[in-house]
Amino acid sequence: KKLNIALCGLGNYATMLASGIAVSEYCNLAGIVTGSPEKALKWKAQYNIPDKNSYNYQNFDEIIHNKDIDLVYVVLPNGLHKEFVIRAAKAGKNVITEKPMSISVADCQEMIKACNENKVQLAVGYRLHYEPTHLEIKRLGQEKVFGQVRFIEASLGYKTYDTLDKTTIVDKKNDWRLNKKLSGGGPLMDLGIYCIQASRYVLGEEPIAVTAQFGTVNNKDRFSETEESISWQMEFQSDAISNCTTSCGFDTNRFYAVADEGSFELSPALSYGPFVGKTSAGVLKFPEINQQKTQLDEICKLLLANKKLPNHITGAEGLKDVSIINAIYKAAKTGKKISLK
Ligand code: NAD
Missing domain, CATH: 3.40.50.720 (NAD(P)-binding Rossmann-like Domain)
Structure with a gap:
């Protein structure tokens, strides 16, 4: 069935x-x-x-x-x-x-x-919880294959809008991603969430504090409700730091982790694949998969067997990301470090 x-x-x-x-x-x-x-x-x-x-x-x-x-x-x-x-x-x-x-x-x-x-x-x-390259960076980080991860850089952005065009009048009814009520925010909600996710599953820990800065706004009409770009920093219990950026004004798609005895990185890193990367010991490459098929198959297999879905894809996990996103917006608005303890 x-x-x-x-x-x-x-x-x-x-x-x-x-x-x-x-x-x-x-x-x-x-x-x-x-x-x-x-x-x-x-x-x-x-x-x-x-x-x-x-x-x-x-x-x-x-x-x-x-x-x-x-x-x-x-x-x-x-x-x-x-x-x-x-x-x-x-x-x-x-x-x-x-x-x-x-x-x-x-x-x-x-x-x-x-x-x-x-x-x-x-x-x-x-x-990405079912994607082999991501399962590998999760293993490299959580099993400390290169020692404790100290620093992560992650970014995901797409040049969705022409940011040099500063004059276009935008009908926010036609683009829900620019409408705060429908989107909840800009690229942080849409794309930055992948940087938060990857940092969390590579470290296997939760951030304890965040700082953040909104980027330049090129078209004030288009980005009156949602940000064009945002950068943020997450501090973890282990003292690891993750430095992230997302934007809908420029293309970036990268993950880089530095550990005590080596490093690993992917670029492209967070999109639909294929992903290409390297570690300080060699190449990091797995066969390309259909991410949507794989995700659905793994979930449906468990549901068909009346089994419980694993914690890392459930609502509890979704809630963690949304609360981190909220804290990032608060940090960017106030200019203060926001504690997540
Ligand atoms: P989209 O604009 O292409 O599709 C949204 C759909 O919602 C449209 O069919 C639209 O008609 C419908 N809709 C219903 N009520 C609406 C309303 N009031 N205003 C606007 N549209 C309305 O967007 P999308 O890119 O397919 O994104 C949909 C969801 O999927 C979002 O939550 C997005 O974050 C998510 N998404 C996930 C991935 C991923 O890789 N997992 C990729 C893209 C999008």
Whole structure:
């Protein structure tokens, strides 16, 4: 048997997930949830989805009566994750939500509570937790293969906007990533979360304090609600430091860790792969995988066997990242070091 998934929100990343599901061994794309009747028609035809498994945002709760859907995967703008995770949980469906889990700690807590109360499992779409190069840097760091890691540099940014164009009037209704209510923030929410994640799983520890600085704002209209760039520093219990940057104005994609007896690094590091890297002992390279397929297969395999999902991909993990992101914004706004103890 394969697990039957309904994708909720049919934007860019949902399309990538659908490609992963298409080659998956453990799940089917069985349903869709969309606000667009045109998209519903297109997806139903393309993926052979029956009318009865197609929902809109209004009638979505009726999915409670649909035995042919086992799991809802929420791929909506960040500010909508909470509502749809809770509605899916109340309908008795296991649920995966994309990263960041939501835009506030309180939201994450409500989502975890709703899933617990309805006895469904909740996962966050952390695709790199299943990627072999990342599993290796996690091992190198946590098993101290090159000794204790002392310093990490991580950055992920994409030149999503032309930052030299300082005059364009931006309609924030058409770009949810610039709309604070829908995004929760700028590239820190979207991309910086990967730098936080990698630092945490390579060190196997939680940050105890953060400092942060907003970068230059080139287009004040476009970036009136969300940051264009931000840099931050995380201090860990072991005294390790992680220095990170994210931006939607320039391209960067790098991870570098220095330990007592060596170093390891990846560039590109945090995107869809393939990843190329080196350690002070040699090359760091694994075969390229389909990250979406692998993530879904590993999650669905456990759900099909009625097993508990591992802690590092659950709501508790998503909440940790959101609380670190909050502290980073607070540090950037106040110019103060924010304690996370
Ligand atoms: P997108 O803009 O391409 O898609 C968003 C979808 O939500 C669209 O289909 C849109 O129609 C729908 N939507 C419903 N209500 C909306 C509203 N009020 N305003 C705007 N859109 C609305 O975005 P995306 O890149 O697919 O991102 C969706 C989610 O996936 C985000 O949480 C993002 O962080 C996450 N994501 C994850 C990865 C990853 O690698 N894990 C990659 C990209 C995006």
